[in-house]
Amino acid sequence: MKNDNARSLSLSTMIDTTKVNTILGVTILFLYFLMVMGTFVTSTGSGLACPDWPLCYGSVTPPLKLSIWFEWGHRLLGGITGLLIVTSTLLVWRRYRGIPRLLTGIVVGLLLTAVFIGGVTVLIEAPYLDSLIRIAIVSSHLIIATLVLISLLFILRRIAEERHVGERGYHFLLFCAVYFQVILGILVRYSKASLACPDFPLCQGKVIPSFSNYAVALHFSHRILALTVVLLTTILLVRAIQKRSGVETSFITFTLVLLQALFGILIVLTGMFLPLIIMHGATGFLLLGWLAYQAAPFLLRNIVWKGGAL
Numbered sequence: 001m002k003n004d005n006a007r008s009l010s011l012s013t014m015i016d017t018t019k020v021n022t023i024l025g026v027t028i029l030f031l032y033f034l035m036v037m038g039t040f041v042t043s044t045g046s047g048l049a050c051p052d053w054p055l056c057y058g059s060v061t062p063p064l065k066l067s068i069w070f071e072w073g074h075r076l077l078g079g080i081t082g083l084l085i086v087t088s089t090l091l092v093w094r095r096y097r098g099i100p101r102l103l104t105g106i107v108v109g110l111l112l113t114a115v116f117i118g119g120v121t122v123l124i125e126a127p128y129l130d131s132l133i134r135i136a137i138v139s140s141h142l143i144i145a146t147l148v149l150i151s152l153l154f155i156l157r158r159i160a161e162e163r164h165v166g167e168r169g170y171h172f173l174l175f176c177a178v179y180f181q182v183i184l185g186i187l188v189r190y191s192k193a194s195l196a197c198p199d200f201p202l203c204q205g206k207v208i209p210s211f212s213n214y215a216v217a218l219h220f221s222h223r224i225l226a227l228t229v230v231l232l233t234t235i236l237l238v239r240a241i242q243k244r245s246g247v248e249t250s251f252i253t254f255t256l257v258l259l260q261a262l263f264g265i266l267i268v269l270t271g272m273f274l275p276l277i278i279m280h281g282a283t284g285f286l287l288l289g290w291l292a293y294q295a296a297p298f299l300l301r302n303i304v305w306k307g308g309a310l
Contacts, residue, residue, distance in 0.1 A: 017159060020091045024156045027084040028149065032285055034081045035145050037074050039281035042189075043274055046070040085111055085148070092155060099300055100155050107151045114144045139190045146182060149285070150292045157296035170239075174232050174253070175288075175295035181229055182288050184222045193219045200268050226261055233257040249294060256287040 049071040050056035056072045057063060089104040117140055188194055193215035197203035203220050204210075211217040233254045240250035263280035270276060 017095075020088075020095055020159060021156065023084070023088050023091055024152060024159070027081070027088045028152050028156065028289070030077070030081040030084055031145070031149055031152065032289065034074070034077050035142070035149070035285050036278065036282045037077060038142065038145070040278055041070050041074045043277045044070060050075070082111060082115070085152075088152070088155075092159070096159065099158055103151045103155045103158075107148055107155075110144050110148045110151070114141060114148070117141045117144065139186050142186050143183060146179070146285070146288060149289055150179075153289055153292040154296045154300065157293050158300055170232075170236055171249075171253075171291060172295040172298045174229070174236065175291040175299075177225065177229050177232060178257075178288055178291050181222070181225045182284055184218070184225060185284060188218050188222050191215060191218060194272060195268065196220075197223070198268065198271075200265050226264065230257055230261055253287075253290065253294075256283060256290060259283050260287055 044067065046067040049065070049067040050062060052058060054075070056068065056075070062068050062072050085107060089108055092100045092104045117137060188196075191214075196213065196215035196219040197209065199205065203223070204216065209216050209220055211220070233250075237247075237250040237254045240246045260280065260283045263276050263283060267273065267276045267280055
């Protein structure tokens with residue numbers, strides 16, 4: 001009888017874990033698409049197609065104009081994603097303690113901040129910006145979205161209880177470099193510095209350009225960090241092949257990094273071709289999420305909290 005009860009309890013726990021993992025996975029997927037769609041909306045200049053907030057032209061069924069529905073569709077997707085995040089939070093909060101609860105609390109705080117900033121962005125009319133304050137406002141909206149994505153992936157990895165840690169934290173080091181690279185990319189984009197270096201591999205015809213212009217300095221720093229990420233990824237792949245361990249993971253990382261770099265180069269060479277901009281953003285967010293999942297065990301075990309019940 002005791003064995004039957006134990007089996008029943010174990011099965012119930014497994015079903016609960018599967019349910020939470022599924023909801024978290026769907027939430028992460030919707031958030032990823034929301035971030036990619038956000039890139040599309042800003043790239044097509046549709047960021048202010050709805051001049052009011054939270055409605056669009058005072059209605060939930062705004063005028064049938066393509067740019068308006070790009071923006072309104074982005075808001076609707078954001079609403080669905082927000083509901084999924086709240087649902088995930090409630091499930092995790094009910095089922096788990098420690099780090100998962102802590103991270104869900106952070107996610108909710110970030111979500112509320114993102115909603116507030118999104119409204120402010122519309123109300124101050126700032127899709128592409130002409131002042132440092134406006135650059136900070138719109139950039140922070142996307143940066144918060146990356147933090148929510150990372151937090152959800154950390155929760156998912158923690159619940160999965162996969163204790164394998166990447167080679168001495170090298171994946172964590174690469175994750176940090178890529179995250180900083182993503183932040184730089186966001187700043188480059190919203191400060192209109194994407195073509196500050198209009199040529200490649202040189203920058204304004206020079207190996208090292210003048211940094212008197214902040215846009216050039218920002219763009220060139222983005223390039224240097226991109227080269228650093230490529231080198232780190234190559235080292236990881238070579239080490240994995242030599243040790244015959246983690247080759248598949250390292251190869252996926254290497255492929256994503258090369259694709260990200262390639263799309264970035266082509267954006268410059270084509271003068272901001274829209275499909276390349278979308279693919280650059282989509283690949284960057286995918287790479288960031290992939291590395292967050294790989295680095296989560298090292299971060300949660302060695303940095304966020306050492307030992308204890310968490």
